[in-house]
Amino acid sequence: MAFAQELIDTLKRELRTRRVTYADIARELQLSESSIKRLFSEGDMSLSRLETICALVELDIAQLAARATERRRHIHSLTQEQEKMLVGDEKLLLLTVHLIYGWSYARVMAIYDIDPHQGQRMLVQLDRMQIIELLPENRVRIRLSPDFQWLPDGPIQHFFEREVQSDFFSSNFTGDGELRLVMNGWMSLHGIRAFHENMRRLAKEFDLQIKSDRHVPVEERRGTTMVVAVRPWSLEMFEKHVRK
Numbered sequence: 001m002a003f004a005q006e007l008i009d010t011l012k013r014e015l016r017t018r019r020v021t022y023a024d025i026a027r028e029l030q031l032s033e034s035s036i037k038r039l040f041s042e043g044d045m046s047l048s049r050l051e052t053i054c055a056l057v058e059l060d061i062a063q064l065a066a067r068a069t070e071r072r073r074h075i076h077s078l079t080q081e082q083e084k085m086l087v088g089d090e091k092l093l094l095l096t097v098h099l100i101y102g103w104s105y106a107r108v109m110a111i112y113d114i115d116p117h118q119g120q121r122m123l124v125q126l127d128r129m130q131i132i133e134l135l136p137e138n139r140v141r142i143r144l145s146p147d148f149q150w151l152p153d154g155p156i157q158h159f160f161e162r163e164v165q166s167d168f169f170s171s172n173f174t175g176d177g178e179l180r181l182v183m184n185g186w187m188s189l190h191g192i193r194a195f196h197e198n199m200r201r202l203a204k205e206f207d208l209q210i211k212s213d214r215h216v217p218v219e220e221r222r223g224t225t226m227v228v229a230v231r232p233w234s235l236e237m238f239e240k241h242v243r244k
Contacts, residue, residue: 005043006068007064007065007068008040008043009068010064010067010068011050011053011057011064012040014057014059014064015053015056015057018057018058020056020057022036022037022040024056025053025056028052028053029049029053047061050064069141075130075131075143075144075145075148076145076147076149077149077150078129078131078150080151080154080155082129083150083154083155083156084155085129086155086156087155087156087158087159091112091114091122092122092125092126094108095108095114095119095122096126096131099131099132099140100142100144101210102218102221103218104139104140104218105119105138105139105140106138107218120138123138123140126140130143131143131144146207168225168227177222189232192230192232195230199228199230202228203226203228
C-alpha cells in the first residue's frame, strides 16, 4: 500500500475518533459533502486541504505521518527461532542492529566488509522475518514496534551475556561520553519495586533521546548502550561468612 493511502486511512481513523464528519469537513473547506467523499475515496488531495483537515483533529501533517508510520510497526518480539537465526550469523546480526538504529543499507555496506550478493540476500531474509520492509533501491522501513523487546532469557539475551557483557564492562568509564555509577545500600522489597518504576522511566527517557537524535547525521552519532540493573545482592565473599 502506498504511503499516501496509509496517510488517508490514518486520517479517517483520527476523524472517527474525534467524531468529525464529512459534513464538518465540507463546511470547513467550503465544498459539498460528496466532493469530500470523493477526495477520501480517491486518496488525492492537496497539501493545503490535508493540512486543514488535520487541524480539525488537532494534528499537523508531520504528526499524521508519524501515526501512520507507527501503525506499520507492529512486531513486538521475535520468535526463538528468529533470534537464533540472528545469533547464528554475525553479519546478519550486524546488519539488523545497524538498520534498527537508523543506518541506511548503503552506509552499512560502505563501512563493513559484506559481499553485495550476501547483503542483498540478508535484506530479503529480514524482509521475510518482518523486521524490515524492503523498499526500492534497497531502502528499508523498520517494522518493529516502539516497545519491541528481545525475548527474556532468549538467544539474543544469552548472546549478550556471553559475548557482549564482559566486553562492555572492560572499561574504567572515564572516556568522553562514559559514565558509571555504583550505589549500595539496604532497601526494602517495597522500595526496590518502587525503584524499578524509576528505572523504567529512565529507560523511556533513553528511548526518547534516541528518537530526538534521529535527524542528526549518522556520522555525528555514536552507538550508545545503557545498562541499568538492580537486585538484592551481596558479594559472595561476604555471603560465605553468614551464620547458618
